[in-house]
Amino acid sequence: MFVHKIKSDGLSHLSYMIGSNGQAALIDPRRDVDAYMDLAREEDCRITHVFETHRNEDLVSGAPVISQLTGATVYHGPQPAQPIAYATTVREGDKFRIGKIELTVLETPGHTDDSVSYVLHDTDNPERAVGVFTGDALFIGDVGRTDFYPDREREVAGLLFDSLQKLRRIGPQAIIYPAHGAGSVCGAGMADREFSTIGHELANNQRFAMQDREAFIEAKISENHYLPPYFKEMERLNAEGGSATSRFPTPPPVPSDSRLFTSHEAQIVDIRSETDFAAAHVPGSYCIPQGMLAAFAGWFLNYQTDILLISDSAEQARQAAVTLSRIGFDRVIGHHAGTVSLATAGQSLESLPLVETRTVESRLADIGKGWTLLDVRSIDEFNAGHIEGATHAYAGHLPDALAEMSLGSRVTVMCGSGMRASIAASVLKRAGYPNVDVYYGSWAAWNKRESRPAGASRAA
Known part of the structure; x- marks a missing residue:
C-alpha cells in the first residue's frame, strides 16, 4: 500500500496517488499528468480510479486527461448546477476498493455544493480510518473559504460547519490529506506544513475547533477573500472537461527584431525577477515573476490573446508555460531570453525606478x-x-x-x-x-x- 503526494508549486495544489496490489487511484489530479504516469510505472500499477473532491476553481483538472490515457473512471460529488460531463456521481456512503485500500465517501459541502471527502481504510485493519482526503473542506491550520455563493453566505458557512463535524468523527488518529497547502487562495490561515491529523487540528486549528455553529458562521462571513476573474474559466473547463491535453512543449524562441515587441498583438509577460524588470523591460509588458504567475496571471491576462514571455532562459519559459497551462492559458507562442539582445537590436526599453x-x-x-x-x-x-x-x-x-x-x-x-x-x-x-x-x-x-x-x- 502506498500514498504519494504530488505538489504543484505556485498554486500550492496537492494531489495524491494511492495504490495497492497493482491498482492505483488519483485524487484531484492536475492537468499536466506526466508525474502520475511516471509514478504508475515506478509502482508497477494501473490507474483505475480518479476521485475529485470538488470542482476546482483555481486550476484545470487533469481527470479527463487521465481518463483518456488510462480508461480510468472519474468520480465526482453530487452534481453542481453545471454537471461534470466526464464524471460519475458519488454519494454519501459509497465505497471503493483499490487492492487493500477502501475509500468511503463523505458529502462535505460548504466550500462548494459538490464537495466530498474520501475516508481511507486499510482492509487489514479496518476498525479505524488511516486518513481522509478532505479537498478544500479542511486544511492544515484552516478550513475552506465559503464565499463562492454570496447570496447564500450564511447557509453555505453553516453547511461547512456541519461537514467539519463529520470529519471530527473520523477519529483523532486519521491523517489529513488536503487539496491545498500554505499559499493557496482557497484559504487564508494554512500552516506552513503538509502533515497533520484530525486530532492535531482539533487542538490547533481555530476554525476546526469551533463548536458554536452560529459563531462559526459569523466568523466565516466576516472573512476577506479575493475572487480572481479566471475562476469562472476554471469552473467552465472543469465542468465541460475541456482543454484535455497533457503536452506542454517549451515555447519557441522569438528573435530580437520581431514586431511582436511593438505590435501589441501579444500579451508580453516578463517572468524574470522584479529587479531585472526594473532595470530594463519591454514597454507595455507585465511584470509577473515566475513564482507569482499562478497567483497573479489570472487577474490580468485574457484567454483570447497570445502570450509572449520574457524569461531568463528557455527552461524558465518552459516551466512558466506549464504553470500557465494549469490555469488554462494555452496561447504561449514564444519566449525571449533577457533584454540585452533586444537593446542591441534597437528595440525600445523602459526602466522602473x-x-x-x-x-x-x-x-x-x-x-x-x-x-x-x-x-x-x-x-x-x-x-x-x-x-x-x-x-x-x-x-x-x-x-x-x-x-x-x-x-x-x-x-x-x-x-x-x-x-x-x-x-x-x-x-x-x-x-x-x-x-x-x-x-x-x-x-x-x-x-x-x-x-x-x-x-x-x-x-x-
Whole structure:
C-alpha cells in the first residue's frame, strides 16, 4: 500500500496517488499528468480510479486527461448546477476498493455544493480510518473559504460547519490529506506544513475547533477573500472537461527584431525577477515573476490573446508555460531570453525606478499634493498596519479600481516586500501612468527603519 503526494508549486495544489496490489487511484489530479504516469510505472500499477473532491476553481483538472490515457473512471460529488460531463456521481456512503485500500465517501459541502471527502481504510485493519482526503473542506491550520455563493453566505458557512463535524468523527488518529497547502487562495490561515491529523487540528486549528455553529458562521462571513476573474474559466473547463491535453512543449524562441515587441498583438509577460524588470523591460509588458504567475496571471491576462514571455532562459519559459497551462492559458507562442539582445537590436526599453525608505519618508508631506503612496497588499494586511495617508487597492483589483481612483501625478507603489508592488507598477504603466516607482522592501523595510516618524501607523 502506498500514498504519494504530488505538489504543484505556485498554486500550492496537492494531489495524491494511492495504490495497492497493482491498482492505483488519483485524487484531484492536475492537468499536466506526466508525474502520475511516471509514478504508475515506478509502482508497477494501473490507474483505475480518479476521485475529485470538488470542482476546482483555481486550476484545470487533469481527470479527463487521465481518463483518456488510462480508461480510468472519474468520480465526482453530487452534481453542481453545471454537471461534470466526464464524471460519475458519488454519494454519501459509497465505497471503493483499490487492492487493500477502501475509500468511503463523505458529502462535505460548504466550500462548494459538490464537495466530498474520501475516508481511507486499510482492509487489514479496518476498525479505524488511516486518513481522509478532505479537498478544500479542511486544511492544515484552516478550513475552506465559503464565499463562492454570496447570496447564500450564511447557509453555505453553516453547511461547512456541519461537514467539519463529520470529519471530527473520523477519529483523532486519521491523517489529513488536503487539496491545498500554505499559499493557496482557497484559504487564508494554512500552516506552513503538509502533515497533520484530525486530532492535531482539533487542538490547533481555530476554525476546526469551533463548536458554536452560529459563531462559526459569523466568523466565516466576516472573512476577506479575493475572487480572481479566471475562476469562472476554471469552473467552465472543469465542468465541460475541456482543454484535455497533457503536452506542454517549451515555447519557441522569438528573435530580437520581431514586431511582436511593438505590435501589441501579444500579451508580453516578463517572468524574470522584479529587479531585472526594473532595470530594463519591454514597454507595455507585465511584470509577473515566475513564482507569482499562478497567483497573479489570472487577474490580468485574457484567454483570447497570445502570450509572449520574457524569461531568463528557455527552461524558465518552459516551466512558466506549464504553470500557465494549469490555469488554462494555452496561447504561449514564444519566449525571449533577457533584454540585452533586444537593446542591441534597437528595440525600445523602459526602466522602473526603485526607491528606499528614506525617499518615502521625505515624501510623506506630499501625500495628496500630487504624490500618491499606493499600498497594494490585501485588505487584511493593510488593516493590520500601514503608512498613514497611503491609498489602498489590492494588486489584483487595479485594472478595475483605476477607473474609480484619483491618483496623483506621481505614484509610489508598495506591498509587503516589493514584489507585488512591481506587478502593480507594471499595470499602472500599462494604464498610462508615466511617473511610477516602487518602494523596494516596502512594509518590511518600513518596520525595520531606525526611527518611526509621526506619519507612521501600525494600525489604522
